[in-house]
Amino acid sequence: MRLLAPLALAAALAPAFTPGALAQGGPYRVDDAAIAAPGTFKLESYGAFSVNRSRERAYTVTPGATFAALPFVEFSLGLERAGDARGDDSGKLRFWSSVVSPQAKVALLPIERHGIGLALKTGFSYRTALQRPEPDADAPQRFRRLDLPFATAIVSVAPIESVTVSANLGVEYDRTETRAAPTWGLGAAWEAIESLSLIGAVSGSDRGRAALQAGLRKTVLDGRLDLDVALGRNLSDERATWIIAGFAARF
Numbered sequence: 001m002r003l004l005a006p007l008a009l010a011a012a013l014a015p016a017f018t019p020g021a022l023a024q025g026g027p028y029r030v031d032d033a034a035i036a037a038p039g040t041f042k043l044e045s046y047g048a049f050s051v052n053r054s055r056e057r058a059y060t061v062t063p064g065a066t067f068a069a070l071p072f073v074e075f076s077l078g079l080e081r082a083g084d085a086r087g088d089d090s091g092k093l094r095f096w097s098s099v100v101s102p103q104a105k106v107a108l109l110p111i112e113r114h115g116i117g118l119a120l121k122t123g124f125s126y127r128t129a130l131q132r133p134e135p136d137a138d139a140p141q142r143f144r145r146l147d148l149p150f151a152t153a154i155v156s157v158a159p160i161e162s163v164t165v166s167a168n169l170g171v172e173y174d175r176t177e178t179r180a181a182p183t184w185g186l187g188a189a190w191e192a193i194e195s196l197s198l199i200g201a202v203s204g205s206d207r208g209r210a211a212l213q214a215g216l217r218k219t220v221l222d223g224r225l226d227l228d229v230a231l232g233r234n235l236s237d238e239r240a241t242w243i244i245a246g247f248a249a250r251f
Helices: 004-017
Strands: 040-051 057-066 073-084 095-109 116-131 141-157 163-174 179-193 196-205 211-220 225-233 241-250
Touching: none
Parallel strands: none
Antiparallel strands: 040 057, 040 241, 057 073, 073 095, 095 116, 116 141, 141 163, 163 179, 179 196, 196 211, 211 225, 225 241
């Protein structure tokens, strides 16, 4: 955590002290207003690992595309597998869930034109999981539900060539608590040197502690592949530090 705070602060303050812009997105909860070029297909994959007693794990694969027929809309499909031990001392992850998340991001104002971008992102999640009801801990039951439909407005500003700052403001419907909750986020990406970026983000809602993320992104293969490594804090209901690593490919 001592390392995470300075990284997040440095990324957030980069626009004030640095010349010169990237996107957040990827494993970060704060998104930017840019979408992939028409005719571009994307594939993202990330693993996240918590450093606490619950030993939470999450593995995500997200294919996406911007079709030439709809050049202002980027479609994606998130596929996630997550598990935790929840106090089990056997060393095995006993509780697993699978999530399918179709999403669409509409570019209302391209950031390339005036250095400011506006987008709207919407989607929902469908979750299936095993749960062990009390008092019979050995009688697992499977549940399926539509979970967390959301809509988020995204504003991105690129004041100088190597910096992008993005703000997210939205709402999501929590079916567990049967209420709508506001969501927010603020992130910055700074290309410190060629093809190497420092990214930081803070996000949350009115339901709990803010989540922090900070990390490095290396871009290779003439911009077609991003390699990410990041640290996170409070990314789930557990107060824990997370290690996140993965890639995003464009073709």
